[in-house]
Amino acid sequence: MISIVIVDDHAVVRSGLMMLLDAVEDFSVIGEASEGNEAYQQVEEKNPGVVLMDLSMPHGKDGLSATSEIKKQFPETQILILTMHDDEEYLFRAIELGASGCILKNAPHEELVKAIRQVAGGDAYLYPSATKRLMEDYMSKLKNGATTDSYRLLSDREREVLALVAKGFANKDIAAQLVISVKTVEAHKARVMEKLQLKTRPELVEYAWKKGLLGYSL
Missing domain, CATH: 3.40.50.2300 (Response regulator)
Incomplete structure (x- = not known):
């Protein structure tokens, strides 16, 4: 409810x-x-x-x-x-x-x-x-050489998934912790990778570390 x-x-x-x-x-x-x-x-x-x-x-x-x-x-x-x-x-x-x-x-x-x-x-x-x-404004800033932090484009749920994936949790464990389906976890993860323009899990872990999301140093 x-x-x-x-x-x-x-x-x-x-x-x-x-x-x-x-x-x-x-x-x-x-x-x-x-x-x-x-x-x-x-x-x-x-x-x-x-x-x-x-x-x-x-x-x-x-x-x-x-x-x-x-x-x-x-x-x-x-x-x-x-x-x-x-x-x-x-x-x-x-x-x-x-x-x-x-x-x-x-x-x-x-x-x-x-x-x-x-x-x-x-x-x-x-x-x-x-x-x-919003997209027009974003593209305009890129065209004019302005930088932006892609982290701001993530929803609260996507940020949660990012942190848990970076910490090494499996999809089923993330699903259980957030009370969502494995399919939903996979969809969130795909959107995170797309928005942050990341290709691999090591890149994701490095990004999360730089953001201070891991709670420890690599």
Whole structure:
């Protein structure tokens, strides 16, 4: 069961989302908040799996500030930004602060359900136009000679898999530890190798060591 806290300054929006999400079999809305300080309190008290966070809340702490504070204190809580702003400035800033993804408020119901499940599973989610813009920005930086740390492109789950693979755990052991299937582990590992542009396991181990993920020196 995926537990959810809804954060939005409009009571009607919160009510509508609550009815919508509670109707999904594996979802449970366990709290709501109208601004960032309330959101923090809800997370502290109820430990939800996912926070659906509005960005613009003029009558209290905004969504970006709340996201930053929540992720610092409760890193296991996944935050999905719900926004009206199809604006890369908001998108990039939210991701930098620890959000697992963003979805537009006018997205179809099915897409919202998909996004929540995706971030709850430790993966990132971006709406299609944001993904395109993020890649364009990334390619532009490469073209202009800017460097970027590919580690930032990994989801939380992919980072977990990276660390465990580098420490020598077999796929079945990683699957048991993370409570996912071996097939899912293999898919995460393939995405890690692709995003980091690594070809072999020794390269992966060296990368993890340089990142300080092994907890010991080679």
